[in-house]
Amino acid sequence: MTKMDLVMFEEEFGQLQEIIGRLQRDSACKVVFLVDKNGTQIAAAGDVRSIDATSLASLTAGNVAATDGLAKLIGEKEFSLLFHEGEKDNLHISIVGKRGILVVIFDQNSSLALVRLRVKKASRELLEIFERVETRAEAQVPESARFESPFSEITDEDIDRLFGD
Amino acid sequence: MTFINYASHEINCKIVYYGPGLCGKTTNLQWIYTQANPMKRGKLVSLATETDRTLFFDFLPLDMGTIKGFKVRFHLYTVPGQVFYDASRKLILRGCDGVIFVADSQRPRLEANIESIANLATNLRDNGFDIRTIPYVLQLNKRDMPTAASQGELEAMLQFRNEPVIEAVASRGLGVLDSLKACARQILMELQKS
Numbered sequence: 001m002t003k004m005d006l007v008m009f010e011e012e013f014g015q016l017q018e019i020i021g022r023l024q025r026d027s028a029c030k031v032v033f034l035v036d037k038n039g040t041q042i043a044a045a046g047d048v049r050s051i052d053a054t055s056l057a058s059l060t061a062g063n064v065a066a067t068d069g070l071a072k073l074i075g076e077k078e079f080s081l082l083f084h085e086g087e088k089d090n091l092h093i094s095i096v097g098k099r100g101i102l103v104v105i106f107d108q109n110s111s112l113a114l115v116r117l118r119v120k121k122a123s124r125e126l127l128e129i130f131e132r133v134e135t136r137a138e139a140q141v142p143e144s145a146r147f148e149s150p151f152s153e154i155t156d157e158d159i160d161r162l163f164g165d
Numbered sequence: 166m167t168f169i170n171y172a173s174h175e176i177n178c179k180i181v182y183y184g185p186g187l188c189g190k191t192t193n194l195q196w197i198y199t200q201a202n203p204m205k206r207g208k209l210v211s212l213a214t215e216t217d218r219t220l221f222f223d224f225l226p227l228d229m230g231t232i233k234g235f236k237v238r239f240h241l242y243t244v245p246g247q248v249f250y251d252a253s254r255k256l257i258l259r260g261c262d263g264v265i266f267v268a269d270s271q272r273p274r275l276e277a278n279i280e281s282i283a284n285l286a287t288n289l290r291d292n293g294f295d296i297r298t299i300p301y302v303l304q305l306n307k308r309d310m311p312t313a314a315s316q317g318e319l320e321a322m323l324q325f326r327n328e329p330v331i332e333a334v335a336s337r338g339l340g341v342l343d344s345l346k347a348c349a350r351q352i353l354m355e356l357q358k359s
Contacts, residue, residue, distance in 0.1 A: 013172030038260030039224075039240060040168045040177045054207045058224045058240065062212070065256040066221070158232050159353050 007136070012129050013043065019125045020102075021045040027118035029106035030089065034126070035060050037099050051105070060093060060103050083112065092116070096123050097130035166260040167356060169235075176232075178352050179240045179260055180345070183285050184267035185277035186218070186246035189306040189335040193267060194225050194243055196338045197345065201227060219245040222257050229349065239349060246281070255288045262355075263300035263348040264289075267335070268323055270305050270313035278323055297326055300351035304344040306333045 016034060024032040024045040031046035033053060039061035041053050063082065071078045082093040092104040092115050102123060104115050168177040182190040191211070198209040207226035214220045223243040230237060242261075244254040258264075266285065268278045286296040305319050316332060324330055329347040333340025 007169045007171065010172040013170065036168055036260075038166055038168065038179060042168075042170070052208055054226045055210050055224070058210060058226075058242075062221060062224075062256070065259060066253070069252055069256055159350050161230070161232075 007133070012133060015129055016043045016126065017045070019122055019129075023102075023104070023118055023122040027104065027106065027115050028110040029104050029115060030109075031103075031105045033057065033060070033103040033105075034096075035101040035103060037061055037064065037101060042100070046105075056103065060101055064093065064095065064101055092119065094119055094123060096126045098134060100126060100130050102126065167262055167352075173236075174234055175236045175238060176356075177238045177240060178262040178349070179242065180263045180265060180348055180352070181258055181261045182241065182243040182265050182267055183254070183258075183281065184246055184306075185269060185274060185281040186248070188246060188267045188269040188274070188278075188281075189333070190243035190246060190267050191219055191223050192335040193265070193304075193306075193333075193341050193344070194223050194241055196335055196341050197227070197241065198225055200338060200342075205229075218247065219243055220250075221245065221253055232353070237353075239345075241345075248280075251284065251288070254284070255291055258288050258292050258294070261292075261294070261299070263302075263352045264296075265302045265304055265344050265348050266323075267304045267306050267333075268319060270307045270319060271310050272312050272314045275314065275319075275322060278319075282323060282325075300348055300355055301326070301328045302344050302348045302351070303328050303330045304333045304335075304340060305330060306335050306340070308332045308339075309334045309337075 020032045020034055020043055029046065031048055031051060032044065033041060033056060034043040035041055035057040039058040041057040044053060067079050067082060078095065080095045084091040089105055089107050090112070092106065092112070094102045096102050102119060104119060106115055182193055184190050194209060198206060205228045210224040212221035225241045227239045227241060228236065229239055242257050244257045264285065266282060289296050289299060303324055305316060307313060320330055331340045331344045331347060333344060335341055
């Protein structure tokens with residue numbers, strides 16, 4: 001299998017941001033994060049300043065990966081939904097497509113039922129966008145149709161400057 | 166698997182530190198964490214046992230600056246080295262862009278190093294990668310130990326594809342940044358080629 005980088009353009013990012021923003025409002029939750037299964041944050045909505053988003057993305061991906069491992073042990077393909085109940089705040093984690101993880105943090109201002117309902121709708125919308133991104137990553141693109149990557153011009157000097165050499 | 170976000174002008178790459186138990190993977194990350202500019206690094210997340218053995222992974226995000234207008238972030242992970250944590254090691258390798266193999270230079274640990282490289286090859290293959298082509302650096306750690314084998318002996322036993330070999334004493338920071346830079350450089354050159 002060749003390595004497939006995940007590339008996201010502005011339009012798709014804007015659409016993702018709009019969907020999770022709407023999810024955050026409609027579900028009355030505190031924060032919504034959209035995370036890549038490799039542990040990178042893709043987008044966020046709500047009161048994100050109160051949370052270390054980088055750590056959350058990494059731990060969520062690890063959590064999902066470990067749960068995937070458990071699922072396979074018992075003959076399941078995956079557990080698409082995880083719910084962690086806290087004293088004040090709760091965490092709802094769901095898988096979107098092959099690559100995405102949707103994380104919703106909510107408190108007593110919302111409910112699990114409402115979150116599940118809204119997440120179901122948002123997931124359908126997010127899936128369409130993810131499928132577009134994944135299809136592009138997997139497609140055999142003719143050289144003439146490739147977009148102009150800024151990284152094709154990386155030089156040794158660029159890399160040296162990055163490391164302060 | 167590099168994540169390139171054209172909207173936010175960010176590129177995120179994942180580097181995994183691999184090796185047998187107690188070889189110094191976590192020590193590498195801890196040293197980077199203490200030495201890096203606090204503005205350039207995030208929190209060090211360590212999922213460990215009560216005796217400070219890595220249970221699932223350590224994680225440290227690092228901002229490396231900008232290249233061609235894109236913010237370059239490296240996500241550094243370590244795997245648990247103890248043999249029975251193989252299932253976890255396989256998961257942590259998901260989507261990795263480069264590997265730094267931390268070898269324990271001590272002679273009694275030679276076999277453990279060899280087994281760990283074989284284990285890495287298997288786990289990379291199960292994740293769709295090839296150990297012969299993925300960006301890869303061999304760090305010979307614990308060069309200061311009295312039982313350390315010679316560099317030549319270690320290279321003969323562990324180096325297999327002309328990868329960069331870097332001597333290190335991670336507890337004192339020697340070779341830590343050189344290893345990271347060598348791996349990051351390979352990843353960025355791969356990005357250029359692709």
